[in-house]
Amino acid sequence: MMAFTFVDGLLFSVLSIFIVITLIILIIFLISPLKKLSDKQKPIDTHKKITDYDMMVAALIASIEFRKTTNKEPFLKSIKELNNEDL
DSSP, X not given: OOOOOHHHHHHHHHHHHHHHHHHHXXXXXXXXXXXXXXXXXXXXXXXXXXXSHHHHHHHHHHHXXXXXXXXXXXOOOOOOOOOGGGO
């Protein structure tokens, strides 16, 4: 029976760790391009930004008119209430 020395065990451990780290890095490089493909814009939650009934009606009417004129789906990015001071 052959004795397994500390140096042999250390060499085997370092080699195994190197192989595992190399495989993890390879997996990261293979998955990162796929992650970029799946990135899509997340819709903004407009319900939190619309503060009153008039703003909601204005946003709905504007989106209906946009749909009628351009025949494209509207995407509301932001909405702001204008006061008399803003005019």
